[in-house]
Amino acid sequence: MSQTPLNPQQPNTEDVSRTEQINLREAGLDIQLSDRLRGLRDHLVGAFPELEVLGFRGELTLIVRPDRLIDLLRFCRDDPDVLTEFLSDESAVHWPGGRVEEQAHETTGWPTITHEREGRIEVDYLLTSVTHNHRFRVRTDVPDVDPVLPSATALWSSADFMEREVYDFFGVRFEGHPNLRRIEMPDGWEGHPQRKDYPLGGVQVQYKGATVPPPDERKY
């Protein structure tokens, strides 16, 4: 997945523990999960064999294709062994495409890696069960050019505001959303500010026409 920017082909021999963690995640291993979440994973993978599973820091992430998303969410809400009453949150992360140079600090010893990738937007659905007291994440990703996802508003009303926020900040269109408008930004705003390709703009200061550069171009 595009989540992991580091290339496992170039392991860092100086810091074994961190490299191990990265490789574990690359391989989709889930030894960090609790028994309860492992049972849950087996149950869900039994019902949806195409799911990709990720375990990191004790958190379970299920990666699903956009066309199966609503089926999976409905199953999670209604199945008595999963029974996630809450859609706790929807959040998104933009991984822009093109030639990407992953920053690595000289102090960490991690290599700087350059690679090509397609621009993706990962959308996470955080599901919480009050009855069984568990919590996991359903993740799907869409291309960052004209992204479209089915809306979950028919399953949870709380998806209304959350999807409006994801649309506002990332431009993901949710099909079937009753009222998909901007929520935080003004109605006529151009662009989607949380995308990494959104121009930041400098700050004009009142001193001899000087300009403070945008944060990503500053040297400090």
Add this chain to the structure above:
Amino acid sequence: MAARRMGEDGPREGAVREGGAAGAAWGDVPDDEPAGGRHVEEPGRVAVADPGSPVPRHEYTVAAGEWQNLPDAVEDDLMVINMGPQHPSTHGVLRMVLTLDGEQVANNEPVIGYLHTGIEKNLEYRPWVLGTTFVTRMDYLSPLMNELGYCLAVEKLLGITDEVPERASAIRVVLNEFMRISSHMVAMATTGLELGSTTAMIFGFRERESVTDILEYVTGLRMNHAFIRPGGVAQDLPDDFPERARIEADYLTDRIDELEDLLTENPIWIERNKGVGILTREQCYDLGVTGPVLRAAGVPYDIRKVQPYSGYEQYDFDVPIADTADAYGRYLVRIAEVRESVKIIRQVLDTLPGGPVMVADKKIAWPAQLALGPDGMGNAKSYVAKIMGQSMEALIHHFKLVTEGFTVPPGQVYVPVESARGELGYHVTSNGTNKPYRVKVRDPSFLHIGTLPTITRGLMIADVIAAVASLDPVMGGVDR
């Protein structure tokens, strides 16, 4: 300046400003662009060219997004009124577009975003440790809870959750419980004010002030403390903190009785709150409602109990619930929670462990050692002497940590904490650098605002105020 550019580029059409003070607007706005920045194409705002005026005039129409789906008022015999964003009883800058059928609310569309400051975006350009100073400004009535959630998330990504010293966790718990009391006090005070009880407002804010004093005594600031840092807390407690905190706990126990004497049996209070703003358990699940509002619907769901963090499992406290699911039930839950918080504070003070307040890892722990000097709080003299005169390595460490900060392994985590308003969660994504790649905050108030159409339908306007107040939304957290 207009005059200078005309000299450089030659005269341009529309450049009517002829030098001098009248045309000297700094910022060099091109003359063919109306003032107003990026959102000139806002549907509700039409720029009208007026040759007589140097600044374009704007006409306001009702074409903006939230007005598009409104009913035809004449045909349906409905009235649409706009409440907020500058309204004294909408808790900051919340705006509600109310559709009224007679005196009853037929529909209520909340409009938010007036306090959007882009904190999440700002975090992406600052080192990890500076994030605390940003997140503390989101939900400004419970800043320490924001800091705690963010720091727990960063610690989880770093994999040092178990290395945080016990004393640091205990300090976090005691400060968070004081914060919860202060936040609930404000909730009851503002509800009182909005329902006409000035005494409740005075009482609530007076108690809140006493809690703020003790937080100031520990952190140096009344609000926006930035005291909880990734790896621990910024500084150890003052020596006489336990005594002062015990006095404060006794004081609060008395005062909460006083507030309860004033309100709980008060016929006006009961009349205004009972049966108002009902959210049943199923509606809470559907709308993502947590915190006191969910507990007032009879669900004992409290993150401190079900997924304990920072050692909450060591302390003995109850999760108060009510079964009325209305504004009055929420008030009762808040009162009971203040008592439970006092109970937790007493237990923490009895069992306050010794030891350090920051992780031992020198690659993460902030290097400064603070001490009170003649000109206020600053680096201890002994520490400055060490880095400047004795240890080159210590100076290098100090320099690297202060200028670049630490790096965090790549990955994504979600950490919830029980804020005064509900589940406050932090999605934190790292790509392995010294800055967050993305931080998304799940603020409970954001989802609570989403319930407004449901809970206010069929109410009178006066009850809308009581219903909003019972949700206790903080717009700083909603808009972020």
